[in-house]
Amino acid sequence: DTEVTQTPKHLVMGMTNKKSLKCEQHMGHRAMYWYKQKAKKPPELMFVYSYEKLSINESVPSRFSPECPNSSLLNLHLHALQPEDSALYLCASSSRLGGGTETQYFGPGTRLLVL
């Protein structure tokens, strides 16, 4: 099973709301990723977790707060977002970091609209 699941599929939130995106994988992968994809653009890396520790933060604003509570779960907490944060948020996982050969498996994404 190479499935990465993401919930919710769609989310509409106001600029004062707090919400969370959830990602789950049961492949035993120890690396997990958050990407942001604007319409008609390629995905851009936001965060990388390795063995539940944050490995990369691509200078993402603090209104995005990732959390990796265990090896199967990855959350993205959202607070005080701006309309320009509206995008498709993709989660991915791979067996590990290092070497450049590991395949990243992507979830279907959460489509976020900030009003």
Added chain:
Amino acid sequence: AQSVTQLGSHVSVSEGALVLLRCNYSSSVPPYLFWYVQYPNQGLQLLLKYTSAATLVKGINDFEAEFKKSETSFHLTKPSAHMSDAAEYFCAVISNFGNEKLTFGTGTRLTIIP
């Protein structure tokens, strides 16, 4: 820094015709290259990857790509297009080996003409 360039933001081919999507890479070291496909309103699915084991890489759904160092290219091909191939295709390179950072090209939208 490693990067990829996809030539042609839109490609249209007739059903049954050859599909050719172009990707050129820029890398100071041997690159690790990937092709992903994204169907409408879905996540990304790996088609194939090059990790220096063989220059001709075969992937899913009859797609293949050839790594050509002399041309710094990794073009994606399929002998006969099917309607279900209509999607967005992204070429990508690992740009940070320690952290598996994927850097994507700008994408090519493939349209299949019946």
